[in-house]
Amino acid sequence: DAGITQSPRHKVTETGTPVTLRCHQTENHRYMYWYRQDPGHGLRLIHYSYGVKDTDKGEVSDGYSVSRSKTEDFLLTLESATSSQTSVYFCAISDSTGQETQYFGPGTRLLVL
Amino acid sequence: DAKTTQPPSMDCAEGRAANLPCNHSTISGNEYVYWYRQIHSQGPQYIIHGLKNNETNEMASLIITEDRKSSTLILPHATLRDTAVYYCIVGKATSYGKLTFGQGTILTVHP
Numbered sequence A: 001d002a003g004i005t006q007s008p009r010h011k012v013t014e015t016g017t018p019v020t021l022r023c024h025q026t027e028n029h030r031y032m033y034w035y036r037q038d039p040g041h042g043l044r045l046i047h048y049s050y051g052v053k054d055t056d057k058g059e060v061s062d063g064y065s066v067s068r069s070k071t072e073d074f075l076l077t078l079e080s081a082t083s084s085q086t087s088v089y090f091c092a093i094s095d096s097t098g099q100e101t102q103y104f105g106p107g108t109r110l111l112v113l
Numbered sequence B: 001d002a003k004t005t006q007p008p009s010m011d012c013a014e015g016r017a018a019n020l021p022c023n024h025s026t027i028s029g030n031e032y033v034y035w036y037r038q039i040h041s042q043g044p045q046y047i048i049h050g051l052k053n054n055e056t057n058e059m060a061s062l063i064i065t066e067d068r069k070s071s072t073l074i075l076p077h078a079t080l081r082d083t084a085v086y087y088c089i090v091g092k093a094t095s096y097g098k099l100t101f102g103q104g105t106i107l108t109v110h111p
Helices: none
Strands: A004-007 A010-013 A019-025 A031-038 A042-051 A054-057 A064-070 A073-078 A087-094 A108-112 B009-013 B018-023 B031-038 B045-050 B061-064 B070-075 B084-092 B105-110
Touching: A004 A087, A010 A019, A019 A031, A019 A087, A019 A108, A031 A064, A031 A073, A042 A064, A042 A073, A054 A064, A073 A087, B009 B018, B018 B084, B018 B105, B031 B061, B045 B061, B045 B070, B070 B084
Parallel strands: A010 A108, B009 B105
Antiparallel strands: A004 A019, A019 A073, A031 A042, A031 A087, A042 A054, A064 A073, A087 A108, B018 B070, B031 B045, B031 B084, B061 B070, B084 B105
């Protein structure tokens, strides 16, 4: 399995609090992605990164920000969590622009009360 | 990117071939067909992809019709561990790897 870890794996927080999820890779892959998965919506891309300090928005980026200061870490921040951001969050990495080469992390379950 | 249509669910007996269809009638000439699967509570896993020719690897075969408007993923000898949601995705090869997932097909393999 590709060396991808996500932390925390589970988190419960309250509405209005900031939350940061971390994705860490040991593969030295250039591209990193954050997805969220909700019943009835499948997986949706939030943000992605194509290099250190290079990020762009995905399909559902409102309410989220990201940062990538090192190749191995991609952080997803919910500035002020809302109940609609309750979801399972997956990080993915790839070493090329090909859509076939994505490797996914184990996911983080976030509950916003 | 082109949209895909898959049946919401399918069943298969263990040891038999599982044939999962996907319609992508609006696919353009430079778009590939990708298949991923997601076993319960895990992250998605890449299976196979193709442009116009049929493809085979150790996991599955991909059959793409000549007009490229549909395709079929074949798991030749399904096992209980193949029970998962299977996603058919169409996209360009150089879209920074961004994947657009639909609802997928829930494949249940029965003993």
